[in-house]
Amino acid sequence: MRNAETVTFGGSALDRAAHLRADPAQLAKLRESGTVLPIWRGKPLFQSGERLAWMAPNSPVLAHSGEIVFLGLDEGVPRFAADISDWSPEAGAEAVEQGFFDPSAQRHPSLSDDHSFLELRGVMTALTARDAELAATAKAVLHWHRSHxxxxxxxxxxxxxxxxxxxxxxxxxxxxxPRTDPVVIMLITRGNRVLIGRNGNWPEGMYSLLAGFIEPGETLEAAVRREVLEESGVQVGAVRYLASQPWPFPSSLMFGCAGEALSDEIRIDPEELEDALWINREEMVLVVTGQHPRIKPARRGAIAHFLIANWLADRLD
Known part of the structure; x- marks a missing residue:
């Protein structure tokens, strides 16, 4: 897929400068001249809700710093991320992992009101490709430290x-x-239709492509066929890889694949899905433009939305 790396969180070509990681003295010097992205309980710090807010190493925001990770060199600027989850704001301290989406914002008393900690899912499409990669990397690695x-x-x-x-x-x-969990997400088609489903925990009306974790000893193709069959009862034949997306919620790598269905009948597994259905191109146009009376689209920025949009535009080559 020629435009695969235009997916959110992909394709910014950050210089991760891995050769510097083994030199603590050099990293200490880089921190003195670099900038730090604070992350509070999985939420990066943003300015005006549309760009990452980088702090100087001596910023009072970093007084509660726990783990600090070297992200790499951003056009020569050393970038770090710091976990400040021990800081306790006066209000709005809901943990981002406790729900499908946390809309609350937390503000640090030492910063202006246009700085706030926000859930990345809510602002990811407003970020530049570089900011998106830096935020995804920081969030995923710091989550790994917190859980390991x-x-x-x-x-x-x-x-x-x-x-x-x-x-x-x-x-x-x-x-x-740091661990990354491999996940397949599938654009399963049969003629002019695509297979979509919804989890009962999602917002009302929201549907997306089927997805599932890859098991040990399993290929991408086998995982696609198994997951679709288990969740929907639909048999899949030919499978091909399309694009991938780092998905730091908390630490997955999504492998977008296209699959050709061999059967029509849907028999959902209620433990996996609340509903699944076939939808044709014409109706899917209404879904992605927000005009469908019942079905809401996958979140913008997610690879599901990316794959569906490229399917509608005939750009899966």
């Missing part, structure tokens, strides 16, 4: 290394690295 504080081999507390990209166990010597 102890060695998976022996249970001892692990210590950060390599600029935040590794954790070492002082007890057994094991090394641990």
């Amino acid at each position: 504080g102890f060695c998976a081999a022996c249970g001892a507390e692990s210590h950060s290394a390599m600029g935040g990209w590794q954790k070492n166990c002082p007890a057994c010597g094991a090394h641990h690295f």
Whole structure:
């Protein structure tokens, strides 16, 4: 797919400068001249709700810093991210992971009112490609630190290394690295129709493409066929890869695939889906433009929306 890397969170070509991660002295110097993105309980700091708000290393916002991760060089500027989840705002302290979407905003008393911590899903389409990649990287790696504080081999507390990209166990010597969960998301078509479904936890009326985690020992193609069959009862034949998207909610890599359905009948698994249906191109145009009376589209910025839009425009080559 020729325009695959135009998907949100993809294609900015950030210089991650991995060769610098093993040099603590050099990283310390870079921090002095660099900037830091504060993240509070999964929410990056934004300015005016449309661009990342970078702080100087001595900013009072960073007084509650926990883990600090070196993100890379942004046009030569050293970029870091810091977890400040221990900071407690006076109000609006709902955790982003507790619902489908957290619309609340938190403001730090040392910053102007146009600075706020926001859920990334709500502003991701307003960001530049570079800001989107930096935010996704920071959010995913810091979430990994928050959820992997102890060695998976022996249970001892692990210590950060390599600029935040590794954790070492002082007890057994094991090394641990940020994890990414591979997920397939499928544009399943049959003639002029595409298969969509909805999870019961989603906002009312929202539908999207079917998706599921890839299991150990499984190819992308096999995962597509298995997940579609398990969730909807639809059999899939030929499968091809289209595009991928880092999805830091909390730490997935979405593999967008196209699949040709071999059957029409839908038999949903109620444990997986609340509903599934076939929808033709003409009706899908109404969905993505917000004019359908019943069906709401996948969120803009998500690869599901990206794949459907390119399917409608005949740009899947």
